[in-house]
């Protein structure tokens with residue numbers, strides 16, 4: 001293999017699994033260390049810059065970082081990254097003084113359609129550069145689906161108010177209760193750029209027999225949740241069936257439990273493992289006494305003169321073809337009937353752009369999605385940019401924020417007449433953490449404690465009050481213990497082959513046998529020849545230049561604990577522990593000149 | 595030097611041996627030796643060898659004298675028996691222990707100072723007597739622990755860190771062991787685990803005195819230009835006579851070797867030594883030939899390594915003395931002290 005190029009930010013960024021997996025590339029280990037040090041406000045501001053909604057995301061983020069977390073590969077469970085973020089938000093001091101000051105107005109006007117996380121991120125990034133940003137939303141307050149969909153017992157309104165408030169407070173102009181009915185008209189108003197962050201507002205229906213007749217008792221999940229969120233719906237019948245296996249289904253069933261449903265079931269087409277809902281959401285539902293019944297395809301809503309009596313299901317099993325595609329095959333067992341009084345249909349969400357005229361030069365693909373440049377998020381109407389669920393289909397808040405940042409960069413470049421492809425690179429640095437012979441400026445002792453469970457309120461209480469937040473969050477002691485579980489993957493092992501004497505000290509001490517000195521070879525050959533074979537292909541091998549004996553040093557990054565023992569045992573200082581800090585570029589950062 | 599205890603976290607697929615142990619279970623306390631000391635690599639090789647051989651840690655007794663090298667038993671096999679004797683006295687304590695309980699696996703760990711300087715007499719007699727043990731000398735040519743004075747294995751002409759040239763004739767412990775009747779003699783280098791680990795395995799499964807001289811650079815006092823025991827010097831002058839593959843009776847042999855290139859030796863317990871010849875004429879069953887070869891090559895400035903000699907049919911001290919098979923601590927009082935009548939009868943028989 002060629003020697004690893006450790007210049008630039010690509011290689012070391014990938015070693016920080018959580019930061020790599022985070023769509024907004026939040027510098028996770030940095031904020032975790034700050035939490036351990038009790039510097040909650042600092043931890044909050046690092047998050048705020050990257051992901052805009054730390055208090056919200058610390059409660060409800062889809063947390064792609066956690067399945068990626070290295071700790072999960074050497075321990076039973078990953079670091080509770082998401083809930084640590086909440087700690088920063090909960091325990092911080094007043095941060096209003098730390099928020100950026102709006103710059104002098106630059107005279108450019110930007111319209112954002114929708115006040116969800118995508119639009120608010122664009123607004124935040126641009127308003128501080130001097131843009132005049134106006135956000136339109138048909139609702140009465142900001143937050144989009146964070147407010148209208150996510151149940152209050154997971155995400156209280158105060159948190160949404162606070163974090164949306166920070167953004168609006170920077171000087172964003174808001175037009176609530178205003179539905180944008182025509183993009184043509186909006187374009188005609190002469191905005192310098194328009195950002196579309198209207199989400200994926202339509203819930204998919206289940207058009208099976210009985211749907212129309214029993215319509216009064218059958219609700220589309222996301223519409224029903226919005227009615228619950230805004231207090232229009234406060235009750236549900238005793239026996240409820242929720243159709244679907246995603247997070248919306250989980251929110252529906254858990255909300256139903258809190259509004260009077262005491263026999264609530266989730267019935268899903270797929271198997272339990274393949275359900276789209278996050279494992280923790282499923283766990284919560286089960287914990288609240290909601291059975292999840294799998295491999296059942298709804299066939300018919302049964303009713304008695306329009307009064308729903310139950311749902312008939314076909315029992316299926318999954319079969320996979322050579323390409324791994326699943327098809328559901330009827331098992332031939334008799335259909336199963338489940339009695340119920342009300343049904344919530346939570347089988348997916350769709351995009352809809354009824355307000356965008358089809359003849360104004362903005363192209364849509366055959367699935368009805370806008371045609372976009374994936375990197376710049378620019379549509380075929382150059383002034384119009386997309387982000388969040390509206391751009392690439394329903395995802396989650398952190399993706400909306402990440403795309404908001406990208407769109408803001410594009411809009412800024414566009415308004416300044418620059419090339420959109422010439423994107424500013426992230427800022428990063430790499431600094432030795434050595435303080436003495438065995439002293440480092442990070443805590444390199446690896447905690448062996450198990451993941452801490454977030455304390456919750458008593459179930460009886462929370463099932464009675466749909467607005468009562470279930471989780472209490474970590475206190476400062478639990479937070480510190482959990483933070484200590486982080487392996488500090490950003491404190492990188494940096495190898496200087498020129499001064500290595502090949503004494504094997506690092507090989508012998510490494511607790512996870514990451515390091516091997518061996519003859520070079522092709523990657524798959526090399527992976528098999530290491531002291532511990534490197535089977536996880538997506539984890540990089542760090543290969544040195546040729547050493548004195550003609551061999552190379554090969555390090556499997558996969559389960560390096562970043563304990564620094566290799567560096568402590570190295571007699572020549574060929575190994576060093578260096579902290580890699582990287583933040584994505586913000587709108588307004590200049591692209592490097594080459 | 596590391597103050598941290600090695601974290602216990604393991605990869606999910608960390609290999610386990612037949613006893614269900616991981617390699618980590620064969621480690622000891624964290625080393626307090628200098629960073630980069632060759633001795634730590636030898637400890638790692640011992641760990642690997644014991645792991646591979648599915649040795650139950652409580653069946654091993656590790657004995658050592660005084661010196662950085664003699665400290666190492668603290669850094670491997672944390673669950674085995676250990677004994678730190680006074681300087682140079684490990685061989686006699688080991689001999690006594692072996693006589694008292696032949697069921698344990700004896701590992702003597704020593705330094706060149708401990709064995710070739712102060713302990714040379716003890717070393718010699720343990721070899722002569724045929725004690726069943728694995729005797730490892732971690733040979734750095736200096737007294738590391740007392741800050742780098744030349745030891746008795748330092749080569750004539752080798753330069754100390756302060757520039758003093760050694761004028762005394764060196765003792766070659768491997769050559770001595772050959773002469774004194776050791777039945778398994780090897781030499782290796784701490785920086786070559788591929789060679790060292792099988793040598794240790796073969797020694798642990800050998801019956802009789804197995805001796806391995808492991809050149810093990812002292813990074814702090816003997817790793818400079820002018821030293822003949824530095825990493826660089828040893829790498830440049832290392833000439834292996836063969837490469838050993840150690841094969842347990844249960845293992846399938848998969849490798850194939852060109853005709854004439856392999857020597858196959860079956861030890862008393864069925865374990866197999868596959869010696870891939872690097873020097874076609876070298877015969878590891880010829881004690882006198884081996885001694886001559888060492889002398890010749892040494893004169894040319896080569897460091898001869900590999901399995902230098904093995905006698906797979908060797909018998910040990912217990913056979914020589916016709917000792918009782920059971921460990922003494924398992925014999926009852928009546929057996930150990932048969933009483934005055936028996937004594938009288940014995941005395942009468944000798945009158």
Ligand SMILES: Cc1cc2nc3c(=O)[nH]c(=O)nc-3n(C[C@H](O)[C@H](O)[C@H](O)COP(=O)(O)OP(=O)(O)OC[C@H]3O[C@@H](n4cnc5c(N)ncnc54)[C@H](O)[C@@H]3O)c2cc1C
Nearest residue numbers: 114116117118137138144145180198199388389395396397
């Ligand atoms: C039930 C449910 C639970 C969820 N739970 C989570 C979770 O736990 N974690 C997570 O990360 N994500 C979750 N999501 C997904 C998340 O809410 C969305 O991915 C995210 O809100 C998308 O943000 P956005 O900015 O693209 O749009 P949205 O949040 O959808 O905001 C769009 C806003 O634009 C408004 N709007 C639309 N069209 C117009 C128009 N023409 N004129 C004016 N205003 C308009 C809408 O009313 C809305 O307020 C959940 C989604 C649902 C449905």
Ligand SMILES: Cc1ncc(C[n+]2csc(CCOP(=O)(O)OP(=O)(O)O)c2C)c(N)n1
Nearest residue numbers: 661662663681705706707708736737738739
């Ligand atoms: C009876 C006695 N004499 C002298 C010493 C001092 N002493 C301690 S270690 C040592 C030499 C050890 O050398 P070696 O066996 O080569 O071990 P190394 O430290 O080089 O590994 C000496 C002379 C002692 N401890 N006891």
Ligand code: SF4
Nearest residue numbers: 018069070486487489
């Ligand atoms: S251990 Fe810490 S730094 Fe490493 S991936 Fe997990 S959270 Fe990130």
Ligand code: SF4
Nearest residue numbers: 510560561563564566
């Ligand atoms: S920091 Fe060094 S010693 Fe520690 S696990 Fe990583 S490679 Fe091994």
Ligand code: SF4
Nearest residue numbers: 628631662738812813
């Ligand atoms: S003084 Fe020499 S022999 Fe002793 S620990 Fe240090 S390097 Fe090893």
Ligand SMILES: [Mg+2]
Nearest residue numbers: 705706734736
């Ligand atoms: Mg010595």
